[in-house]
Amino acid sequence: MNGLFALASALRERGVLGLNARNGEFMLPWNPRRFYPLVDDKVLTKTLAREHGVSVPEVYAIIEIPRQIRELKAQVAKHEEFVVKPARGSGGEGIIVITGRTHDGYRKIDGSSIDDHELAFHISNILAGIYSLGGTPDKALVEYRVNFDPVFDAVTYKGVPDVRVIVFLGVPVMAMVRLPTRKSGGRANLHQGALGTGVDMATGKTLTAVLGTRIISEHPDTGVPVSGIEIPHWQTMLEIATRSYELTGLGYQGVDIVLDRELGPMVLELNARPGLAIQMANRAGLRTRLEAVLRDRAGLPGPAERIAYARERFAARLS
Amino acid sequence: MSKLHLYLLAGLLVLAGGAATAYKVLVLGFPLTPDQRSEIWRVELQLSYDPDGGPAKVLLGVPSATGQVSVMDQGYAARGYGVTTERTPNNERAIFSIADAQGRQYLYYRVVVDLSKPAAAQPEPPPTSRAPNFGPDELLAAHTLVDEARGKAADPRTMAEVLLNRLNLARPGDEASFLLGRDPMRVQARVPVVAVNLLLLAGVPARVVNGVLLKPERRNARFVRWIEIYDGQHWLSIYPTDALKADSRYLLPWWRGPALVAHVHGGTNLTTDVTVSRSLEFSTRVAVARQRALEHRLIEFSLFGLPLQSQLLFRTLLAVPLGAFVLVVLRNVVGFKTFGTFMPVLIALAFRQTGLTAGIVFFSIVLAFGLVVRFYFEHLKLLLVPRLASILIVVVMLIAALSVVSHRLGVDVGLSLGLFPIVILTMTIERMTIAWEERGPKEALQQAGGSLAVAAVCYLLIQHALVRHLLFVFPELLLIVLAATLLLGRYTGYRLVELRRFRVLAK
Numbered sequence: 001m002n003g004l005f006a007l008a009s010a011l012r013e014r015g016v017l018g019l020n021a022r023n024g025e026f027m028l029p030w031n032p033r034r035f036y037p038l039v040d041d042k043v044l045t046k047t048l049a050r051e052h053g054v055s056v057p058e059v060y061a062i063i064e065i066p067r068q069i070r071e072l073k074a075q076v077a078k079h080e081e082f083v084v085k086p087a088r089g090s091g092g093e094g095i096i097v098i099t100g101r102t103h104d105g106y107r108k109i110d111g112s113s114i115d116d117h118e119l120a121f122h123i124s125n126i127l128a129g130i131y132s133l134g135g136t137p138d139k140a141l142v143e144y145r146v147n148f149d150p151v152f153d154a155v156t157y158k159g160v161p162d163v164r165v166i167v168f169l170g171v172p173v174m175a176m177v178r179l180p181t182r183k184s185g186g187r188a189n190l191h192q193g194a195l196g197t198g199v200d201m202a203t204g205k206t207l208t209a210v211l212g213t214r215i216i217s218e219h220p221d222t223g224v225p226v227s228g229i230e231i232p233h234w235q236t237m238l239e240i241a242t243r244s245y246e247l248t249g250l251g252y253q254g255v256d257i258v259l260d261r262e263l264g265p266m267v268l269e270l271n272a273r274p275g276l277a278i279q280m281a282n283r284a285g286l287r288t289r290l291e292a293v294l295r296d297r298a299g300l301p302g303p304a305e306r307i308a309y310a311r312e313r314f315a316a317r318l319s
Numbered sequence: 320m321s322k323l324h325l326y327l328l329a330g331l332l333v334l335a336g337g338a339a340t341a342y343k344v345l346v347l348g349f350p351l352t353p354d355q356r357s358e359i360w361r362v363e364l365q366l367s368y369d370p371d372g373g374p375a376k377v378l379l380g381v382p383s384a385t386g387q388v389s390v391m392d393q394g395y396a397a398r399g400y401g402v403t404t405e406r407t408p409n410n411e412r413a414i415f416s417i418a419d420a421q422g423r424q425y426l427y428y429r430v431v432v433d434l435s436k437p438a439a440a441q442p443e444p445p446p447t448s449r450a451p452n453f454g455p456d457e458l459l460a461a462h463t464l465v466d467e468a469r470g471k472a473a474d475p476r477t478m479a480e481v482l483l484n485r486l487n488l489a490r491p492g493d494e495a496s497f498l499l500g501r502d503p504m505r506v507q508a509r510v511p512v513v514a515v516n517l518l519l520l521a522g523v524p525a526r527v528v529n530g531v532l533l534k535p536e537r538r539n540a541r542f543v544r545w546i547e548i549y550d551g552q553h554w555l556s557i558y559p560t561d562a563l564k565a566d567s568r569y570l571l572p573w574w575r576g577p578a579l580v581a582h583v584h585g586g587t588n589l590t591t592d593v594t595v596s597r598s599l600e601f602s603t604r605v606a607v608a609r610q611r612a613l614e615h616r617l618i619e620f621s622l623f624g625l626p627l628q629s630q631l632l633f634r635t636l637l638a639v640p641l642g643a644f645v646l647v648v649l650r651n652v653v654g655f656k657t658f659g660t661f662m663p664v665l666i667a668l669a670f671r672q673t674g675l676t677a678g679i680v681f682f683s684i685v686l687a688f689g690l691v692v693r694f695y696f697e698h699l700k701l702l703l704v705p706r707l708a709s710i711l712i713v714v715v716m717l718i719a720a721l722s723v724v725s726h727r728l729g730v731d732v733g734l735s736l737g738l739f740p741i742v743i744l745t746m747t748i749e750r751m752t753i754a755w756e757e758r759g760p761k762e763a764l765q766q767a768g769g770s771l772a773v774a775a776v777c778y779l780l781i782q783h784a785l786v787r788h789l790l791f792v793f794p795e796l797l798l799i800v801l802a803a804t805l806l807l808g809r810y811t812g813y814r815l816v817e818l819r820r821f822r823v824l825a826k
Contacts, residue, residue, distance in 0.1 A: 007818045010825035018821075020651055021811040093757060121700065128702040191758060215823050280823060 015285030030251025094131030159186030170245035198282030202315035204234025336798030370420035375585035380574030524549035638781035654814030667777035
């Protein structure tokens with residue numbers, strides 16, 4: 001029992017944020033419920049992002065009723081590659097990545113093929129809400145397939161690496177790169193087995209990583225060290241992150257950014273309930289940084305000041 | 320500011336709940352613990368029928384003349400009816416009569432008995448001998464059974480036991496099953512009647528007794544039958560099954576003879592519904608006069624004024640908030656993962672029908688089979704609503720199959736499985752599959768285990784005698800439960816499991 005209290009007070013000292021505190025002290029007061037639909041529905045998120053000049057993958061088609069599925073073939077005719085995903089999906093479920101054509105259909109990213117019929121069935125499942133939060137009817141999104149920048153190739157096992165930035169009241173407070181592993185099946189969600197590496201907010205360089213609850217320094221599948229990789233366009237990413245606050249009005253959110261080879265950083269999705277494992281990836285507590293923002297936010301009028309503040313205050317401690 | 324507000328509100332609630340409870344304990348003398356020695360039971364019988372229109376008369380057997388337990392109080396509630404009682408050598412009957420009955424009629428009878436004070440055993444006069452009631456074709460079979468039993472029995476008592484045993488072991492085609500008749504539904508009820516006739520044939524005075532098992536407290540209690548034989552001085556009870564014998568302390572003899580408890584003249588569709596519960600009338604510490612006054616206040620101030628049926632319901636209902644509170648603690652302070660928010664509480668309520676061990680076993684079996692089927696359905700790529708409906712159908716079939724199998728195996732608890740909430744099972748299967756697919760088997764099993772563990776804790780709590788007693792007698796305590804839950808709503812400390820999760824950060 002004593003050990004538990006000691007552990008709890010050690011964590012408190014390091015400023016580690018627990019679920020109850022995240023929900024009770026940061027999400028409930030700073031995330032008005034009426035703004036949640038903006039991030040839960042990717043179609044709304046994209047519309048908003050485009051209005052605010054934040055770069056997002058281009059939408060080829062939005063399918064809302066089963067009748068529209070028939071028009072899909074014509075709509076994607078001029079795109080060799082595209083992605084089909086549910087608008088209200090979670091955890092990377094229901095996403096199909098098409099990388100080419102076969103003689104009777106499409107080529108999926110894993111090399112298997114899928115014909116028009118199977119694709120139509122998949123989309124009708126999305127519409128019925130199989131992949132959506134709470135099983136409510138959904139829309140299907142057909143969009144640009146991000147052409148990933150090769151910077152993370154050596155530390156990625158088949159899939160979509162992205163950068164998750166936690167933004168509090170417009171200040172980027174903590175970031176991590178989420179790297180798919182063999183176990184995560186190409187998905188970038190930490191609870192599915194993906195790797196998360198911390199990021200030095202000052203330089204955009206990766207630190208050590210967390211896998212489950214372990215701290216590691218090499219990718220489990222490729223064996224390549226994960227630290228010291230410099231994320232390109234770091235300043236742009238911070239700008240995108242800080243602007244997402246004005247975009248949604250959510251005080252506490254996670255911004256998932258992917259890096260396209262030609263188009264640079266793009267917002268993939270926003271998350272109103274970002275997880276807490278990012279603290280282990282950075283070996284730092286969120287609460288300390290969140291409280292610093294609460295204290296100093298009066299002196300941070302615009303995005304430029306907020307980014308400068310983040311780069312200075314949340315630089316990785318040398319240890 | 321808002322925290323202060325919350326603390327004030329919680330403090331106010333605690334104060335109100337505490338003060339009301341203290342007043343009831345200190346001034347009104349309500350007991351803080353359920354008095355386990357109290358053997359006072361209330362039995363309520365609801366009787367209803369459709370009158371033909373015009374005069375109607377209902378004859379209801381009442382237990383006041385059975386002479387073995389002391390009847391403390393009895394009463395009738397029958398609007399518009401005249402009530403008289405009538406004594407026969409063996410029974411007492413209440414006669415409800417009305418000149419003009421229209422629409423379905425409801426009559427109530429209530430009796431309070433004290434099992435701790437058995438009536439003094441006085442020598443009883445020998446009964447007038449009766450002739451056995453056998454048809455000419457049955458007589459031969461009856462004689463065979465009696466002769467067979469005579470060879471094994473030493474006295475009337477063993478004779479009766481041998482005969483009951485023989486009837487219980489009747490095999491199709493033998494004498495015993497011939498006498499019991501062909502209807503399998505009625506064999507149980509016929510055994511005591513046939514046994515009595517066989518005993519009469521053997522020259523042993525005997526009679527059938529009908530009664531109610533008072534334990535456990537329940538709604539829809541059923542009448543059971545056993546027999547009594549006369550040993551020259553007293554009537555001795557002999558029970559047809561071991562289970563009944565084990566519970567014989569809690570049997571309330573109601574009426575004698577093979578007739579039904581009630582008859583109606585001038586009406587049809589007579590149904591009876593019996594509710595039994597242990598009365599919360601209190602220990603001898605309270606003086607009799609005080610107890611009278613108290614009873615008045617009880618009815619004024621509490622749930623005791625409700626009909627017995629609703630009282631039993633409320634005893635469980637009032638414990639549910641405590642289950643919800645425990646759920647909050649286990650989820651937000653300990654960090655248990657469960658399916659859905661209140662699923663564990665609902666599962667705990669379902670366990671009340673089956674008991675804990677059997678409940679967990681059945682739940683796991685249905686869940687496991689359901690998961691297998693659900694994984695198969697996954698290949699069929701069904702849309703959401705038809706998929707859920709299909710799982711529901713499978714769950715119902717699983718429950719039916721399990722009931723049959725467990726009944727075959729002699730586990731009676733399987734019969735109460737029909738009441739297991741199918742919708743909860745369906746949703747659990749669906750959620751578990753999704754968790755399995757999205758988050759892996761480990762996470763899914765963790766959540767399932769967490770749900771069951773939380774359900775078990777909630778169940779143990781809402782079934783606890785002291786908890787049920789306290790919340791039923793002092794419903795104001797719920798204000799304190801509410802206050803504690805509100806305070807937990809602002810608990811922003813670590814969850815127990817997070818200490819483990821983040822332990823690398825403590826270094």
